[in-house]
Amino acid sequence: MRRYGRRAPYATEFIIGILLLGTSAVQGEALSGPAPVTQVVAIDKPNDSGGSVLIRWKRSADDGAGMMSVKGYEILRSVEREKGYEHLTVVPAGVEEYVDNTTVDGTSYFYIIGATDGVHRTDSDPVGPVMSSAQWFHQGRLNMLIATVLLSGLVLWFINRAKKGKKLYIRPIAGLQAVDEAVGRATEMGRPVLYVPGIQDMDNIQTIAGIVILGRVAERTAQYGTPLIVPTSRSLVMTAAQETVKEAYLNVGRPDAYNPDLIRYLTDDQFGYAAGVDGMMVREKPAAIFYMGAFYAESLILAETGHSTGAIQIAGTAMPAQLPFFVTACDYTLIGEELFAASAYLSKEPLLLGSLKGQDWGKAIFIAILLLGSILASFGHYFLSDWLTTGSL
Amino acid sequence: MAHAYTPGLRITDKTLVRKERRLPLKGEVLTAPGNRVQADTVVARTDLPGGIQTVNIAGILGIPPEDVRRYMVKQEGDGVEEGEVIARSRGFFGLFTAIAKSPVTGHIESVSDVTGQVIIREPSSPVEVDAYVDGEVVEVFENEGCVVQTVGTxxxxxxxxxxxxxxxxxxxxxxxxxxxxxxxxxxxxxxxxxxxxxxxxxxxxxxxxxxxxxxxxxxxxxxxxxxxxxxxxxxxxxxxxxxxxxxxxxxxxxxxxxxxxxxxxxxxxxxxxxxxxxxxxxxxxxxxxxxxxxxLDTGPLSDETKKESPGLEIGSPVRIIREPYFGALGKVLTLPSELQEIETEARVRVLEVQLEDGRRVVLPRANVEMIEEGRSVIR
Amino acid sequence: MEGEIRFILATDCGSTTTKAILIERRGEEYRLVVRGEAPTTVEAPFEDVTRGVLNAIREVEELAGRRILEGGEIIKPSKGPDEGVDIYVSTSSAGGGLQMMVAGVVKSMTGESAARAALGAGAIVMDVIASNDGRAPHQKVERIRRFRPDMILLSGGVDGGTVSHVAELAELIAAAEPRPRFGSGYSLPIIYAGNRDARGIVKERLGADTALEIVENIRPVLERENLGPARGKIHELFMEHVMAHAPGYRKLMSWTDVPIMPTPGAVGLLIELIAKRDGIEVIGVDIGGATTDVFSVFKEVFNRTVSANLGMSYSVSNVLAEAGVEKITRWIPFEVEEIGLRNTIRNKMIRPTTVPQNLQELLMEQAVAREALRLAFEQHKSMAVGLKGIQQERTISDVFEQTATGATLVDMMDLDMIVGSGGVLSHAPRRSQAALMMIDAFLPEGVTRLAVDSIFMMPQLGVLSTVHQQAATQVFDRDCLIRLGTCIAPVGLAEEDEPCMKLKVTLPSGEDVEREVRFGEMILIPLGVGEGADIVMDPVKEFDVGAGRGKVLKTTVEGGVVGIIVDARGRPLQLPERAELRMRKLKEWAMALDAYPRLDLW
Structure with a gap:
């Protein structure tokens, strides 16, 4: 911040001021300063973590009116009413508040606002004492609080309902209902199941979702006694996939049927991987193929090859550009969000189901409020949008 | 539909009771015709085949199912103890050997080179059949059981x-x-x-x-x-x-x-x-x-008198077995042969009964049962 | 051959009664002449089914004034106008019918196909064993042993598909050492109808100790079912093994011109035949004492299910157990205490032959019947489904409408006819009671014809259709069914008393009946048997009578002993929650149909 000297920097303004004041000076008031500010208030700044005081005032009668002489307001502070005032800063004319961010919590301060025309300063009466302190609650974040309470409340309520055995309706996702069917088909045909968890690493949320679904698919293949092949393009994904599949086989009491050799690392290279997986499809002729994770240009290469081998294919990705390819080449496709909702859907655990349902309701409510806000704003009522952005009406 | 009535339950003072005592499976009969038996006397015995347990050898050893026979330590028919090794794979120089143990005591029933599984049969458990009533064995079904006869209520x-x-x-x-x-x-x-x-x-x-x-x-x-x-x-x-x-x-x-x-x-x-x-x-x-x-403590029966149940007749004692007179006893007064309409408007064969308390009611024949004497009664 | 056949005798040996019918050609038409019945004599003290058959035929002889028997044998072919018959056929469900277990690799695929094959052949499926049924191997063995089926149908794998799963199932069946219910002298019949490639292994595992028969795969590819050969083999083995060991059946078999068929199998044949001939979608139901059979033909696919433990006497308690007390009391238009209802139902179970004597008892029994029918129909809907495990073709337009396979085939709006049979329906004192029970239990939508088979001769006609289709269908059309009328039920919901449809019926007399139908009411418009009426239905925009929401439907409806029943109680059916209100509505509806006497008194 630029610091101004007391007088010197105002040299130019001073000269102009003299010229301007010439007329009034003739009326005998040339040597007095501008009218003082009125209604000075100093309060602890609300909704902060302490260390600041808010000072407000009504501007001087000569600010933008009257003599038009005010150039700025000087803020002075002291710890005593009578003396020891120090210059803090000067704010330009027209400003009516200032936040002093340099206070020490627990110390009493006094403030004086001096209206200045560059030469003279007319001080207000000191205000104070005022003490800065931290607040427990930031009222400006009330909107967030309500949103959080609402969302958590919904989630908790739905979890509770789910735990009590109430049936929570979740829109049937055909692609997930078809998991049993796809694995069943592979079993009847005596062919393996192929699971492709995308070409991204474990830091991608889609890969994680893919691995979660892999766990469910593995439980099915364990129950049905059908081999499950998982080619991966990242070493970490291979390890995660092995652990997930092993656990799934253990869960359904078939640890003996788990074969780690079927979960393989191919290559990090995108098209090398695609070529490798295509090769597996052609050789092993899996009867069910899953694509769950992040895919790029290889999506159609994989899905087309899979389709040509006569497999039931179920894809799931949040990559918008690849979705059309999957939709047309696969039997079922999980679109975006569905991929992430899949674990709740498959496990039917109250905790997951409840949070899914609660979040969905939360989203629905927010969409409704946004729509309402837009409509109100279109008609010139801003209270809702203001409240949403600043938390104050 | 000439005899549309419910044959009543038998309530007999003294009659000849024959009880067939059969084994669930073929086994050994431990008695002979003419033997006196007590209710708790064991008259036949057999072994019930034990349950089965399957062990996925191919999976445990990590070998293809068709190789399972080569790695079996125990063969079909061999007895095994719980925890005993039944198959072992040989890796490089004796390293990396994998073993499969039997989860139960029993014997190996089959080894499959298609599924890679071994079926172990648990030991059979004995089943005994007792005489159920005090009486006399009158007939023996070879390997299956016998008939115990008694006179009683x-x-x-x-x-x-x-x-x-x-x-x-x-x-x-x-x-x-x-x-x-x-x-x-x-x-x-x-x-x-x-x-x-x-x-x-x-x-x-x-x-x-x-x-x-x-x-x-x-x-x-x-x-x-x-x-x-x-x-x-x-x-x-x-x-x-x-x-x-x-x-x-x-x-x-x-x-x-x-x-x-x-x-x-x-x-x-x-x-x-x-x-x-x-x-x-x-x-x-x-x-x-x-x-x-x-x-009852009576001697063997000399003569068996068989008498066909005469069916429902006028004067037969009956019991009503459906609301609204459920449980009431009475005597048949009339047995009209044509169908009659009852309260529900159904047209059914009815009878008229005089209840013990003197009331006369008309009922569907299906809703009474005869109070029957035994068919073969000893007096 | 058909030209020479004049007299046809057919019997059905049920578990309690044996029913005989005599059919005669009069002019160009075959018509039912008389029927007779007698108690079935499979069990002690008689232990010879033919005695009951002869008794039933004797009753036919008396009623028809025609000599059919000579020295305990049927005179065949007929000798002149007063003696003998030309064809004799029979069905049987005595001794608990045909009880089977089926096995498949995946429960919802080959397991389901196997169950369908067995059910379609008229069997009761006691259990479905599958690789993925969640049971440990020893539990599967335990079940096979405990149930002691008459026959096992083993399937699994498409042709060229899995061998190891099939081998595992065969090994388990072998380990169970299954023994048949009747007699210990013969080995259990097992039909293998699975993967062609696994035949050798199955033969090796099961060939020695069981009577193994191999037929074509019931699911050669996942996309197609081939149930015919397996069904045919089940019928054949039912004769050779099961029936041949039941008392007296050998003799009976020697009398019949075609093999004896399981009763439900024969009913299924007839329903399939009629649906195909008339191009209609039809549901048939037979509610018995122990079991309830449901048959359906939708989109030309025949399905049969049997709810082995839903019935009106032996199994009546199980209806209570499965439906719960509340579901039953919701149909009773008067106060009834739970304990009283429970005891009444149990007493019916232990004394199954009794009949309701007063109106309250009748209403209770019919309430139970509604629930038994409803539950059986639920089971049917879950079994009558499309094939699962089929590859789908997609276009980009499917993006938000991906439908799963294996949806139920039952579509109430497309349904043309419901045929009911079984004591509680066919012996209901008023026909409108039967109509009401069927409407309440099945909830037909749109326009649906209702009928009952009053004397239950569908089994005999079914088996007859295999030798003389013309006679079977003619008798079916003329004598078998009692047409109750047509049910019109707009689909949709509204507030009580709101208008939901305008209706204009042009009666055969030329008279027009115009009505505004309000939500929550039932209306009866009399229209006699054999009469037809043109009808114009104009539903409000929330309601659908078959042409789509708010669309006008013009059609012709058939009359019957009850008439045209308009059911505007909403689909799904809305019963008031509050007891008094519900009872008042129930009475209102029953009175609209004139279903019970003296209903206004209480």
Whole structure:
């Protein structure tokens, strides 16, 4: 911040001021300063973590009116009413508040606002004492609080309902209902199941979702006694996939049927991987193929090859550009969000189901409020949008 | 439809009772025709094949199923102990060997090179069949069982739970209209068969089961109580395998039902005698009703008198077996042959009955049962 | 041959009664002449089914004034106008019918196909064993042993598909050492109808100890079912093994011109035949004492299910157990205590032959019947489904409408006819009671014809259709069914008393009946048997009578002993929650149909 000297920097303004004041000076008031500010208030700044005081005032009668002489307001502070005032800063004319961010919590301060025309300063009466302190609650974040309470409340309520055995309706996702069917088909045909968890690493949320679904698919293949092949393009994904599949086989009491050799690392290279997986499809002729994770240009290469081998294919990705390819080449496709909702859907655990349902309701409510806000704003009522952005009406 | 009536339950003072005692599987019969047997005498015995356990050798050893035979340590027919190694794979220089152990004691029944699995059969368990009633063995089915014959009182119930049981008859009701609440039951009832009246409550059942009562014979029970006692609802009318430690025989029906005085008197007359009872009920093709058999100390029968049941006739004693006169006794007054319309507007074959209290009512023939004497009665 | 056949005798040996019918050609038409019945004599003390058959035929002889028997044998072919018959056929469900277990690799695929094959052949499926049924191997063995089926149908794998799963199932069946119910002298019949490639292994595992028969795969590819050969083999083995060991059946078999068929199998044949001939979608139901059979033909696919434990006497308690007390009391238009209802139902179970004597008892029994029918129909809907495990073709337009395979085939709006049979329906004192029970239990939508088979001769006609289709269908059309009328039920919901449809019926007399139908009411418009009426239905925009929401439908409806029943109680059916209100509505509806006498008195 630029610091101004007391007088010197105002040299130019001073000269102009003299010229301007010439007329009034003739009326005998040339040597007095501008009218003082009125209604000075100093309060602890609300909704902060302490260390600041808010000072407000009504501007001087000569600010933008009257003599038009005010150039700025000087803020002075002291710890005593009578003396020891120090210059803090000067704010330009027209400003009516200032936040002093340099206070020490627990110390009493006094403030004086001096209206200045560059030469003279007319001080207000000191205000104070005022003490800065931290607040427990930031009222400006009330909107967030309500949103959080609402969302958590919904989630908790739905979890509770789910735990009590109430049936929570979740829109049937055909692609997930078809998991049993796809694995069943592979079993009847005596062919393996192929699971492709995308070409991204474990830091991608889609890969994680893919691995979660892999766990469910593995439980099915364990129950049905059908081999499950998982080619991966990242070493970490291979390890995660092995652990997930092993656990799934253990869960359904078939640890003996788990074969780690079927979960393989191919290559990090995108098209090398695609070529490798295509090769597996052609050789092993899996009867069910899953694509769950992040895919790029290889999506159609994989899905087309899979389709040509006569497999039931179920894809799931949040990559918008690849979705059309999957939709047309696969039997079922999980679109975006569905991929992430899949674990709740498959496990039917109250905790997951409840949070899914609660979040969905939360989203629905927010969409409704946004729509309402837009409509109100279109008609010139801003209270809702203001409240949403600043938390104050 | 000339004989459309319900053949009543048999309540017979003294009759010839023949009980077939058969093994579930072929086995050994331990008795011969002419032998006197007690109810608890074992008359036949067999071994029930043990359960099976499968072991996925191919999976455990990580080998293709067709190689399973090569790695088996034990072969088909060999006995194995629990935890014993049954297959072992040989890796490089004896390293990386994998072993498969038997989860149970038994013998290896089969090794499959298609599924890669081995089936281990657990040891068989012995099954014994006793004589159920005191009496005489009159016929033996080779390897299957025998027929035990006795002379005694034979009473059929309408519904029961629990299987075969036996014990001394004691009386816990003064009249056939009494309710068994449980207060009448104490330690002295252990192993006994209780004769009670019109209703047995849930509390009485629980107490009887706790005190080790062998069986209860009663007129009626509330369905709700029975359900609570069993812990589940009876679906299909096939009972006998309940394991509540007690056999219950209902003689009249559900609800509070005064036991027919004839049944009650007959049972009371036999107090102190040993009774063999069975609650097994099957109301389906091949009806089985629960029964009480009280063998009597009489010599062998010299002559058997068979008499065909004459069917429903004017004057026949009947019992009404459906609302609104459920449980009432009476005598047939008329048997009109043409169909008549009853309250429901259904046209059915009816009869007119004079109830014990003098009222005359017209009923569908299907809603009465004859009070029958035994077919072969010894006097 | 058909030209010479004049007299046809057919019997059905049920578990309690044996029913005989005599059919005669009069002019160009075959018509039912008389029927007779007698108790079935499979069990002790008679243990010879033919005695009951002869008794039933004797009743036919008396009623028809025609000599059919000579020295305990049927005179065949007929000798002149007063003696003998030309064809004799029979069905049987005595001794508990045909009880089977089926096995498949995946429960919802080959397992389901196997169950369908067995059910379609008229069997009761006691259990479905599958690789993925969640049971440990020893539990599967335990079940096979405990149930003691008459026959096992083993399937699994498409042709060229899995061998190891099939081998595992065969090994388990072998380990169970299954024994048949009747007689110990013969080995259990097992039909293998699975993967062609696994035949050798199955033969090796099961060939020695069981009577193994191999037929074509019931699921050669996942996309197609081939149930015919397996069904045919089941019928054949039912004759050779099961029936031949039941008392008296050998003799009976020697009398019949075609093999004896399981009763439900024969009913299924007839329903399939009629649906195909008339191009209609039809549901048939037979509610018995122990079991309830449901047959359906939708989109030309025949399905049959049997709810082995839903019935009106032996299994009546199980209806209570499965439906619950509340579901039953909701149909009773008067106060009834739970304990009283329970005891009444149990007493019916232990004394199955009794009949309701007063109106309250009748209403209770019919309430139970509604629930038994409803539950059986639920089971049917879950079994009558499309094939699962089929590859789908997609276009980009499917993006938000991906439908799963294996949806139920039952579509109530497309349904043309419901045929009911079984004591509680065919012996209901008033026909409108039967109509009401069927409407309440099945909830037909749109326009649906209702009929009952009053004397239950569908089994005999079914088996007859295999030798003389013309006679079977003619008798079916003329004598078998009692037409109750047509049910019109707009689909949709509204507030009570709001208008939901305008209706204009042009009666055969030329008279027009115009009505505004309000939500929550039932209306009866009399229209006699054999009469037709043109009808114009104009539903409000929330309601659909078959042409789509708010669309006008013009059609012709058939009359019957009841008439045209308009059911505006909403689909799904809305019963008031509050007891008094519900009872008042129930009475209102029953009175609208004139279903019970003296209903206004209480």
């Amino acid at each position: 034979f009473i059929q119930g309408i519904f029961g739970i629990g299987g075969e049981s036996r014990g001394e008859l004691i009386k816990v009701a003064d009249t056939p209209a009494d309710i068994l609440t449980g207060d009448e039951i104490d330690g002295s009832c252990r192993g006994k068969v209780l004769i009670s009246g019109a209703l047995v409550t849930r509390e009485a059942l629980d107490k009887a089961a706790k005190e080790g009562v062998s069986g209860i014979i009663v007129g009626g029970i509330d369905d709700r109580d029975l359900m609570d006692f069993l812990g589940y609802e009876i679906g299909v009318a096939i009972t006998g395998s309940e394991e509540k430690g007690i056999t219950l025989i209902i003689t009249e029906g559900f609800g509070r039902m005064k036991m027919t005085s004839r049944t009650f008197e007959l049972l009371v007359e036999r107090v102190g005698k040993r009774a063999s009872i069975n609650g097994t009920t099957q109301i389906r093709a091949g009806v089985i009703r629960p029964e009480v058999i009280i063998p």
